[in-house]
Structure formats: structure tokens, C-alpha cells
Amino acid sequence: MEPLSHAFKERSVWALQDETLQVALNRAKDGFAVKRAKAVGALPEFESLRDRAVDIKNHTLENLDHYLERYADAVERSGGKVHWASSAEDARRIVVEICQASGARMITKGKSMVGEEVGVNGALEEAGFEVVETDLGEYIIQLAHEPPSHIIVPAVHKTRGQIADLFHQNHQKYGLTRKLAEVPEMVNEARQVLRDKYLAADVGITGANFLIAESGTSVIVTNEGNGDLTCSLPKVHIVTAGIEKVVPTAEDASTLLRLLGRSATGQDMTTYTTFTTGPKRSGDTDGPEEYHVVLIDNGRTTMLGDQFREMLRCIRCGACMNHCPVYGAIGGHAYGWVYPGPMGSVLTPLAVGLKEAGNLPNACTLNGHCAEVCPVRIPLPDLLRTLRHREYQLRLGLKPMRWGLAAWVWFTTHPRIYRMGTRVQARMLALLAGRKGRFRRMPLAGSWFRGGRDLPAPQGETFMAVWQRRQRGKG
């Protein structure tokens, strides 16, 4: 997908002014945080499990070549085939080739973030295949021709009225002409439409939440059961997975599963956790005849070797964005690529470059809430700071900002001048504000005052002056 992250500021303004989006975002904001807190509070072992999860991920990353080889060999032993993709382009080509070789026409897909990342759908459609997303949220945004705005709930930005319109426009061709209003009937109509797609599909493509090295197993987690229908009904099953998804054993995956559901949706266990190993066995009466896994690097090995290795622990639960005030205000589309929120603000610049996405790491209040809730303890604010530093070193930021920062550095490293300057400035502002003690308007700060806000003027002495006086008083 072509990134639009360079337009982050404009897109944020649109998002803030989009009343429908604001309604949808407000609904989502507290729901997730409350559910997570409740589920986490009910499991005394949660913090120890987080430590364990960090150890599991770190150990696997330190020995990633070994575990990937073990995994690939086990897949081949079970009758599956493993494909290695260094780039997004490789991944797209491999998936298209598998579909062509199988003589497929119709392809169903379970939600796969790495699939979005490398642009699988576009490549398949260009090659002439009909591609149907089966996760209800993904299906909705596919009808709307939009990217996901959340990694767990892709259509969280849509209201039921908008979804009813989409179904009304797109389901006429199936003879479903009634305009719907209630959630249950909409879910039922999508179920009915997609059921026929599952049964007609030639290839099913899913992602993977984990890959188990020991047994060559891929694990997917869904609530709807769409992933299961996608991977068990068509005659070919393709798994697309980032190379960081591998863990040594099923026990390791189980530890991570205890964190994933609780962090993502506040569920102790997601409804369907499905472990697939190879194609159907002799004697099996259902299941796919071919099983392919596409292991995707696409920049991950670079992250493994630099200060962003910790980002590879990410299990894509979405807790960071659910607790981010910036995401909560603007939603996922403003970020302009596949991954939004704090994790997206780290991943996007690494994937598409700081020149394109330099605004994202700066759109952060550094309140640290994302790191507090991250199940695998990724120090997201630190990584965002590192990206800001890198941006500064590459001289990519806006010039006025660079000058401003340079001036700030000079003042703060000359404390006498700094103190004198702030003292004079505070007095001047207090005088200018007059008796009201506040400003209605100020040059160069027009936008701050929009929406009827006043700026309070400084009162009395500066902090340093008060501090020094108190210290003297003590002595």
C-alpha cells in the first residue's frame, strides 16, 4: 500500500473535524481499556507472564535462524511447503504464483496484517483473481475500499449506518435488497453472503499469530471462525507470516496466548485458536490438499540488527493504540499506512522511511501508557524518541523546528541567561495581559486560540526564583 504518512498533519485535522469518526472513536476508547483492565486484574500471574513472554521472544530472536530452520524442516516433513520472501515484492510474487499454479479463481482471506503490509490483495486482484476478505471488519473496509484503521477491529471507525449503506449498495447483486438497521441482521446478512464465498473458494489465505518451530505448526486466533473456514474448506491453504512469529514450542505459544486475548479484547482466551500443520492427512475427509507458508522478512532482519530489535517482540494485540490519547483522538487512518498508533509510529518510519513518516514519532505525548500496557514490554516511548533523534540527525525535520530546538539548546546550556530571559519574559507577559490575567490573541499562535481558548498569563515569580528563595530560607 502506498503510504500517505507524509500528509499526517492534514489527515489528523480532517479526522478531528470528522464528526462521524469522532462518534465511533469515543465509543471505542473506553471499551477496550476497561475490558483489558478487568481481564488483567483477574489474573494474578499476569505480570510474571509478561516477564516470561519477554524472555521467550528475546531468546527466540537471539536464535532466530535456528528456530526458523527447525520450523521450516518440520513443515516440509508434514507435507507442506515453505517459501522465503526477503521483500514485499517477493512475498506478492510468491503468493500470486501459488494461486496461478493451483488454477484458482476465487480466494478467501482471513485477516493478516503482514498481508496488508506487503499488499497481497492488490497483487492478486491485478493478476485477475477475485479476493474476498472474510473477517467481518476487513470485509466491511474492503467494500469501502479503505485500509484498516485498527489492527484488531479494522472497521472500528465505521458507524452502523455507514455499514448498512455499504451492505445495501453491495448486496443487491445477491438479491438482498432490504436496507438493514440493526447489528444482528447485518451480521447475519454478511454471514449469508460470505458462507457462499467460503464454499466456492479455491485458495484460502490466512496470517499467523505464532509459528511453532518444534512441530511446524501455524497458529491463528479469531473470534468469528472466519480463519477456520478460510483454511479448512479450499483445496489450497497459504499462510503469510513475518519471520518474527516463530516460537520454539506449543507451551511458549500458550504463554503468549494468555497475554494476547486479555491485552487485545479483554478475553481470557479468544474463541478459536487453531493450530494447523501441513495439508490434510491420508484418510482425512476434509482439509486442504496443499499447504504453503510464506515467511516474510521485509525489513525485519534490519530491525534485528539495530536498536529496534525489541519491536520484533510485538504480538499485534493493539493494546498500545487502545491506550494512546493521540490514536484515540484521530483514529488509525491519519497515520497513513498499515499500522497505526504507537506500534505503527515505530514500524511505519522503519518500513517506509523517516522522510515519508517522520511526523509519526513526533505525534506522541510521551505519556508512556503504551509501554505500561504492552504485554511484551516494548519500550515504545524510548523507540519513538530514538526515531526523533534519528530524524534530527538526518536533518529531516521542519526548519523552524530545528532552529527553535537549536535556540532552546543554547538557552538551556546557558543557565544565567536562561533565568534572566524567563524572568523578563514572565514580567512582560503579566504586564501585557493586564488585570484580566489572560490573552485572547497572540501573534503566531492563532490555531491555539481557535475554539475559544484563552492563554493564562504567567503570575508572580519564575519557578527558579521561588526555589532559590526557599532554599535560602531553609539554610
Add this chain to the structure above:
Amino acid sequence: MSGGREQVLAAIRRSLGRGALGADARAALDARRGATDSEPLLPKLPKGTSAQVFRDGLEKVSGTMSELTALDEVPGAVAGYLAGHGLALEAAVAPSLETLDWAGAGITPSVGPTRGGDFAGVSHAWRGVAESGSLVLLSGPDNPTSLNFLPDHHLVVLRAQDLVPHLEQAWAALREQGEEGWPRTVNVITGPSRTADIELTIQLGAHGPRSLHVLLVD
């Protein structure tokens, strides 16, 4: 595709700042009990029998359960369930349960996989997990996966002796079956299908079964 494999592995090793691991190092990794080389960290379960803890977990996710004293009672219990839901006495039944007396309970069974025409599917779970009220089902000629997902009502036979406290005991048992232990699909199922994709409103029966009923056989 072997070129792709070597390319990715070489990039990993460059980033880790080392060459390929030696045979000894690899053998040491293989000998570990998973990534942390320690016993899995298993959450303490609430007080009560396994069946009680399992039932609580299942009901928390909108599953239902009835307890039977013998396998022979399964067809009657299925018939009761179907009648209670206003359904015809028909069901797609896993071959592993074929020998039960379905006709005696007035049920017309269709044995084997389903392509979606059946309202009820009956299959058997290999293990039940008390911690989360989850069922573990293995695919195979005697237990087709389609029964777990296509029917509106999924009924699952679980023997009380197959209840384990945590998922980890199920993996240990599977490992004991050796290299052939992993079937094509292991389904860990926790409640009926659900979605919250429209306005975060939870709705059961998204794509899979609208209801899940466990028949626990002592």
C-alpha cells in the same frame, strides 16, 4: 526457493553478528524445554472440581453444558437439545460417534464431514481445558473439522477423564504420541463464534456456530 531461504538466514546472522550455529549449540537449543528452558508458568485455578471450573469458563463465554453418566446417553441428550431448540431431529455426526444408537433416540444422523447443509454437528473433543473452558479437537478421518464450523449448533462430546487443568498438559500428551502426533488441525474452541466488528457490539454466530453445547460424559 532455497535461494530465498539462504538469503533470509544470512541476513539474520549478519544482524546477530555471528555465523551459523555449530552442531553442539543447535543440539543444546533442541534439548531445551522451550524458549525459557523452565517449567511453563501455569496460572493457579479457582477452587472446585475440574468439571466445575471448566463449566464456569465455558458459561463465561456463552457456552452451555449438560453432564451425562455414560456415553450411551449422548443420542438422547442430543435429541433433547434439538427438540428444545425447535430443530428437526437431524445431525451431522463425527464417524467416531457413529456406533451410538442414534436411531433409538429418533435422530437421523449423517455421518462424516458437512458442506454446510446441517443445522447441528456433533463431534468429540480430545481434551477439555479447565482454565478457560476450552475444548481441544483433533482433526482426522473420525472427526472432520467442518463439523466444528459450518453447522449453526455445535455439540461436543467430552469425557470427564479428558479434562486437564491447562492447555500445556494437552501439548504434553500430544508430544507423547510422537512425530505423528500433530494432526492437520488442532482446534482449541472457547465458546460459540462471535464478532464485535460493528460498533463493538458483541454478536454471536459471526461465521461459525451460533451456539456451543458440551456433553460431559463421566
